[in-house]
Structure formats: C-alpha cells, structure tokens
Amino acid sequence: MGNTMKTPRASAEGGEETNVASSTGQESDFLAVLYDYPSADISQPIFHVGEKLRVLSDEGGWWRVHSLTTGRENYIPGKYVAKVYPWLAI
Numbered sequence: 001m002g003n004t005m006k007t008p009r010a011s012a013e014g015g016e017e018t019n020v021a022s023s024t025g026q027e028s029d030f031l032a033v034l035y036d037y038p039s040a041d042i043s044q045p046i047f048h049v050g051e052k053l054r055v056l057s058d059e060g061g062w063w064r065v066h067s068l069t070t071g072r073e074n075y076i077p078g079k080y081v082a083k084v085y086p087w088l089a090i
Helices: none
Strands: 004-009 016-021 030-033 052-058 062-067 073-077 081-084
C-alpha cells in the first residue's frame, strides 16, 4: 500500500517535495465495507456492510475514506474493507 511518491514541486519559496498519487493512485481506489464499523455492540456504526467508499489516503493499516452513500468522511481499519477494482464495479 502507500501508492504515493515524492515529486518536486516548484514554488515561490524554492523547490519543495510533496506527496502525490501515483498512476495507480489511491484516489481512484474504491473499497467495499465487509462488516459494520464499529460493531453495533460498541456504538452506532459509521459505515455499514456493502457501503462503497472512495479512498482518500492510506494511513498505515487504516484508510481515510469518503462514503459514496452518506457523503461522510472518516477512518476505517483495513480489515473491515475490501478493495473494489473498477472493472468489477457495477
């Protein structure tokens, strides 16, 4: 994971490096929720089974995502989701 690379970015202050998505960029990646998160016995779920999420960033085992269903933006652990490839999405 971590499909970002450092590239130089020109600015008025001089050259500076910034993280940008690679050609297989995470921002075009989508996830499907496998289990309600958090589980209902802990608190009211933020994300529900089957919900589709757009990846904003990979935070080392956690995904920062945007829900295509609710518009909500939040974090979800990697074990609660599965990557959905565009050619599989309906």
